Amino acid sequence: MAFRFLHTSDWQMGMKGSGLGSAAEAVSRARLESLDRLLTLAEEKGVDAVLAAGDLFEKNDVADEIVEAVGAILRRHSAIPIHAIPGNHDLAGPGSVWNRNAVNDMEHFHLHRDFEPVDIAEGVVLHPCPVKSIHGQKDVLADIPDLTGDPRIHVALAHGHLLGQIFDDHEKGVSLPLDPAHVERSGLDFLALGHWHGLRRVAGADGVVRIAYSGTHEQTHWREREAGYVLLVDIEKKAAPPHLEALRTGALTWSREAFRFEEDRHVNRLQELLNGRTEDILHLSLEGEIPLDLEADLETCLRNEEARRTGLLVDRRGLRILTDDASLPEGAQLDPALELVRKRLAEAIDAAGDDEERHILLEAARLYRRFLTEEARG
Amino acid sequence: MKLISLELSHWRRFRGGPHRVTFGERGTLVHGPNEAGKSTLFQALRHALFDRPSGTADWLKGLPSYGSSATPRVRLEFELDGRHLAVEKEFGGKGSTTLEQIGEGGSQVLSEGMEAVGQLVDLLGAELGRGPLKRDHWGAFQWLFMLQDPTMRGIPKVRGAALEALGMDGAATSDLFEQVARRVADEINDKFTAKRTGFKKNSEIPRLEEELDDLRARREEYLRERADLAESARRYEEIREELPRLKEAVEKATEECERDVKALGEREAEDRDLPRLEADLKQAEEALRSAEESLAARRLLEKRIEELEGELETARREEIDAAAAWKSLEAEGRQLAEERERLLSRSHELETNLKDMRPCLETCKARARADLLTEKLVQIAEMSRAIEAEREALAGPHPTAADMERIRGLAVKIDVARAADPRLLITCDDAALDVLVDGVPMEAGEGRAHDEVLVRIPGHEGGVRIRTADAGPALSELEAELQRQLSAHGAASLEELATHLERLRQAERRLGALEGERKGLLADATVTDLEAELKRLREFLDGREPVPKERISELEAAVRSAESELEKLQARLRDVDKRREAWQLAETDGRTALLEVQNRRMSWEATRKEAARQLDDERDRVGSTARLMRRCEEERERLQRKRKDFEKKRDESKSRRLAADNALATSKRRLKDARERLQRAREDVASLTDRLDRLAASGLGTRLDEVERRIDERRKRLAVLKRRAEATLRLESVMTEVRKETFAAVTGPVRTKAADFLSFVTTGRYEDMELGDDLHPAALSGPHQTLERFEDGSEGLRELANAMLRLAVAVTLCEEAPQALVLDDPCAAVSPARTRRFVELLNRLMAEHPLQIVILTHRPEEFDGLDAVSVDVQRDLVDPNAADSREETGTSS
Structure with a gap:
């Protein structure tokens, strides 16, 4: 029985x-x-x-x-x-x-x-x-x-x-x-x-x-x-x-990770961490501060990681993009007006009243940087 | 730079020359009426400084005086950077330029030709000319030289080199800055409308927003559908939960109903005495009704007997009348029968007579007919013979009508020939000759010939035959032909032939008459028919007694008389028969009526007997009428009492029954309601089940998932785009702000001075002037400290602001070196009061700064008080070889 x-x-x-x-x-x-x-x-x-x-x-x-x-x-x-x-x-x-x-x-x-x-x-x-x-x-x-x-x-x-x-x-x-x-x-x-x-x-x-x-x-x-x-x-x-x-019976492996940027000027440390995780689906919480000119590298790193895994979900809420100490591209440094624009944008980002305002100003800073870089290269 | 003097020769309206203007140390007021040449002087000044003298450009061709072949020339002396310089140019063709430096020891040529031109513009901080209609190569002189030409009168909107020339190159942002600004502006222009109040319709954001709106509307629709689904499901669950309660309610209602039915049964048991009571009442009422009916029947019988007596009397009278009528009819019938008999007898007699007379008449008629036929056949035979004889007479050849016509024609021709005049007139004077005229020998003398003349020697056959060329046949020929024709028909002459023909015609007519007559005798019959008829008649007559023909008339008259009488008799007989038929009908009716009357009388008698018997029976059964009535009244009273009791009981029972009925009806209604609710609920469940299954099968989830995925995708994309668009605007705003700040940091002194000057001239009405990054006034602070767009100002105000800005630039430049400011008609639209303030300002500035002012005007009185040398273009332009003009003219103040 x-x-x-x-x-x-x-x-x-x-x-x-x-x-x-x-x-x-x-x-x-x-x-x-x-x-x-x-x-x-x-x-x-x-x-x-x-x-x-x-x-x-x-x-x-x-x-x-x-x-x-x-x-x-x-x-x-x-x-x-x-x-x-x-x-x-x-x-x-x-x-x-x-x-x-x-x-x-x-x-x-x-x-x-x-x-x-x-x-x-x-x-x-x-x-x-x-x-x-x-x-x-x-x-x-x-x-x-x-x-x-x-x-x-x-x-x-x-x-x-x-x-x-x-x-x-x-x-x-x-x-x-x-x-x-x-x-x-x-x-x-x-x-x-x-x-x-x-x-x-x-x-x-x-x-x-x-x-x-x-x-x-x-x-x-x-x-x-x-x-x-x-x-x-x-x-x-x-x-x-x-x-x-x-x-x-489950096929997918899941994991949560948190990473804090500590005065990093590049993404090597984050890359090392990601390389060490083999789970299929990763939830990554980013914290700390990075300069604006490092953001592009970070995005490239995350895009590559997303392509490598079944799923990557990045929580950027704890990450702060710094524009204060970002440097102008070569060729733009001689013009005080260009520097003044960068400075004004950084001040506005610091003074932003809410996240959306901050995101908009950050986007403006990214845009400014991109145009400046492209135009300076000719 | 300070201007010292200007000489020009052969220059447009300044013929010959040289004509010289000497500028004052501070101010110079060049005046003269319109078209006097003030602006021409200014033109010569700018060409001397900035333009190439060589070439074949149109403006060069327009410089020489009209009609003069002399080369236009200009010489300008000026001070620059502490040096006394002179430039001299000859315009047209290869042109020439000489730049000299003048010192105490005389002049020294610094350069010549194009080198001189280039050296001069370098010294001036300008560039080589780009044509007379452009000034952007003048450097700082764009602000220092104000022309009257409308296209060049306004404040220059130039940057870069001009600012550099003004020493304000720090005010301009770098090229890289501007390139980035352009990228930002391009990005904005791609997305936003010209006024930046919204996104361009063809940009991605409105398209996404529109898509998003559509998708959201669709999602709303799907959500409504899903809510509907959920609501249906909820309703389904509710009903499902309610179903047991409804079933319970039905059961409860059923129980109540059964209980009420039982109660009603009990009520009915209580009422079972009612039918018995009702039966008693009915029985009593029946008895009363029976008594009443008996009484009524007796009364009816008595009345009926009285009526029957009357009816019976009437019937008896009718019977007597009917019997009398019947007797009269019988007599009439007999008369008719007798008359008929008599008529029949006479008819028989006549018919017998006719029977005898008719064969005699037929025999007589047959004999007469036979005789007639015999006679007719004889006549016909004779006629036939006569016809045959005529026909024989007509046999043989006879001239036809055509023959006769032809012969008559010949005769007519012969007659015509004979009757006509002779055609030839013959005169024969030789009788030795034989002359035959128309075949007839003519004696000597004259003759006439119709046809032919033959002249011959006697004895000779031949001779001269003369005929007219158009003559027809000769008369002789015609006559010969006539004779031949007559002979052919056996006639000697035409008359004989005509007689013959007449006879023939007569014979034919006779033949026709005979044939007509025979035809009349035959009367459409043939001889054979007549002979056959005759044969039949003879056979008929054969063996019969001969009757003389003469009796025919007699017999015919007798037969006609008998037939006529017989006909009349038969008519009378028919009349009698008709009357008999009518009589027979009347006799039948009379007999029937008599029988009916007799029957009626007998019926009345029987009825009366029966009524009398019934009345006797009734009287025997009930007794007297009074007794019956009393009994009926007593019975009625008893029954009424009984009825009242019964009705009382019945009402009570009805009331109880009604209550029971109501209770049962209520219960049944409740049961019905409960059952209907249950049925409806079941139908709702079925309907909802169907609806839910249908909605679920419609792929709503898939559609909703898809639309939500698309909404999410577009929403995110839209957020990114909007954020980026907003970021672009912010960036542009920051860059614009920085540009303004940079500009303002350098151009601030100019702006301050211009604002001060404007405030002074307008006596404080306009206190500030906002400059654009091209050093152009953008706005003026108007009354009440509000800013007004420069373009919105009046012409006078704009003219004033123009002059103030140029003055401010000049004063600013004076901080480095002396400057000359040339203004051509600067206050054309400015009020006299403000012009006076302007003059006052100029005097003050000329006193405070190394500033030289040259004003050209056709209204010198407005500039009274200007600390300036007055130059009347018409009067004062003098030969340079003459005495020093400055000494002669003096100042106007």
Whole structure:
């Protein structure tokens, strides 16, 4: 009666990644590739089923090509049954992404739109708890009856916030609440959860982990921790402690770096730092001050770096461009009027009341410098 | 530089010469009326200083005096950098130039020709001339020499070398600065409109903004669509949540309804006595109605019997009348039958007679016809024979009408020939000759010939035959021909032939008459037909008793008489038959009427008997009418009481029933409403499901993603472009500011002086003057300290500002060396008061600075008080060889 399955959730197919800049498209593409990898892994591990705990799509009006791509991958791996529930991002019902042909009529793929328990393997009952409303305040686990007398393995599949355990800061006014106490009350053997993108295991009072978030199969943001995994779960028999193993499915590596300019007159030190980082997607925070005449070199360095990686997001908010000590190009130094212009611009930048004003004046200083350089060269 | 003297010879209106002007140490007022030559003097001065004397340019050709071949010449003496110099130029052709330095020991030629020209402009800080209409090569003299020519009168707008000449080269920004400024201006011009109030329509920013607006509008549309989707989904959820409540409401309403139905049943049970009561009442009412009906029936019967008695009497009278009418009809019928019999008898008799007479008449007619036919056939046979005889007589050849015509023509020709005059007049005086005239020998003497004259010697056959050339056939020939024709028809003469022809015609006419007659006899029949008819008649008559023909008329009359009478009899018989038919109808009607009347009478009698019987029965059954009435009244009162009780109970029951009904109706209505709401909700769910699926399938997400991506892309690009555009404006602003500051730092003293001078002349009305970077007045501070554009000032003010600026430049330059300021008519549009202030200013400046002022004017009185030598162009231009003019003219002050 042993039951082995892969627990996954939050594929978020079709996410825009608007905060990822040029990396957005690569991240979107990687999600599909990782799904293929996930299902291949399921076949390799010989699981009885794949349980997907909601938010498999980013939204219900996701583009057709994404839905079709997902459908094509699911159809390629039809040997293992997949049981899924709608999450808050992909609610079932009219207009749902789940109504589209591309993800329908697959014998091995079961989207559970209702709370009806279903036998998914011999001696194994699945209690699907689909999200019915994004503002739902009802704990859907409360309706699971007492199963302690039932000799079969009972696994619940839900999507929401697990109260009082690991997300204290989200408890106030939270929707989709899930009380972990129901697991012990009802005698569930495992509660497979979705909603949070990082991998989380939640141990009960007896120290046994019967509740887990698998997290997303491919990381979506820098702030996510332990994302890009799937959980391989083995349950020997009714009431036996489940065995959990995290398997890597994510392809992209993510990193955050900060760099401060300390009276640097060139970008060598920054370049060295970047050369030492191999992650696919890098978030770089620049701080400190650089003279205006170094800015062009910095931009060149960053452009090269962006071309080298899947994604590079640069936060320049902490970087200050200095125009005071910038030198005029050769040939322009003899004219005091030209120097006076540079000085006036530098003074205006220092006195700028807001960022936009400063950016405009900085742009004026860049423009002045460019024209001056080009004209002085003849 | 200070001017000492100017000599010119053969120079335009200054013929001969040399004519000399000697300038005053400080001021010189050159005056004279218009066209006196003041400006010509100034022209000579500038050519002497700046222009090449050689060449073939038009302006050179215009220098010599009109009609003079002498070379125009100018000589100018001046002081420069402490040296007394003289330049002398001859203009035209190769020209000549001599630059001399004059000292106490005499003059020394410094250079000649083009070298002298070049050396002079170098000394002056100018450049070689570029033509008489340009002054930008004059250096500082652009400000020091003010010409009257409108194109060169204004303040020069030149920079660079001019500023250098003025010693103000520090006021100009570098070329690199200007190149950068131009790049900035180009960048701005590419993006902004001329007034820089907005972006150019064809630049990228408005295009992006327009695209962005479109995209945002589209996004709004998509968002509305998505909001609609969300609203539909929300509504769907609401309805879905409401559905169980609605179902519950239906169930509740159903329960209420069932409860009310039960209550109504209970009410109905309470009312079950009502039908019994109602039945009793109905029964009683029925009895009363029955009694009343009986009474009414008895009254009706009695009345009916009375009516029937009357009807019966009437029927009896009608029966008697009908019987009398019937008897009369019977008599009439008999008369008609008798008359008919009589008529029929007579008719029969007549018909028998006719039957006997008609065969006799036919036989008689047949015999008469047979006789007629026999006679006609005999006549026809005779006629046929006569016709045959005529035809035989007409047989054989006979002249035709054409033959007769021809023969008659010949005869006519012969007659004409004979009747005509002889054509030849013959005179024969030799009787020895035989003369035949028209074939007839002519005796000696005269004769006339018609056709031919033959003269021959007797015995000779031949001779002279004379005929007219146009004569027709000879009379003899015609006659011969006539004879031949007559012979051919067996006639000896024309008359005989005509008689023959007449006979023929008569025979033909007879033949025609005979044939007509025979035709009349045949009367469209043939002889065969007549013979056949005759044969038939003879067969008919064969064996019949012969009847004399003479009886035909008698028989015909008898038959006609009998037929006529028979016809009349038949007419009368028809009349009698008609009358009999009418009588038979009347007889039938009369009989029917009689029967009807009899039936009616019998019916009335039966009815009366039945009514009488019924009345007797009724009387037996009910008793007397009074008793019946009483009983009916009693029954009525009892029933009315019973009815009141019943109605009271019924009203109470109805009220209870109504309440129960209302309760049930309310329950049913609620149930219906609940069911309708449920149905509507289900329909809404179906509709929303369909709508949501349709909206979701419309690719809204894809479209929204795409439009947001494009908005983001354009927004970022727009922000960059706008920031850059704004940055360009800022840069230009900073550069303009720096340029102004640089300029103002150097030109400040000039500006200050010019402003002071202007303030002095305008008595403080205009206190400041803002200069452009070309040393040109840009603005004047007007009344109330407000700046006015220089171009907006009056002509007088602009003229004054022009002079003040030049004066300021001159005074500034005086700090280095003495300067001469030449102003041609500087106050043409300036008021006399300000001109006086101007003169006052000039006097002061000439006193304070090594400044020489030369003013040319045609209104010298306005410059009274100017500390200057007065030169009257018309009067004072003198030969240099004469006494020193300066001594002669003195000052005007």
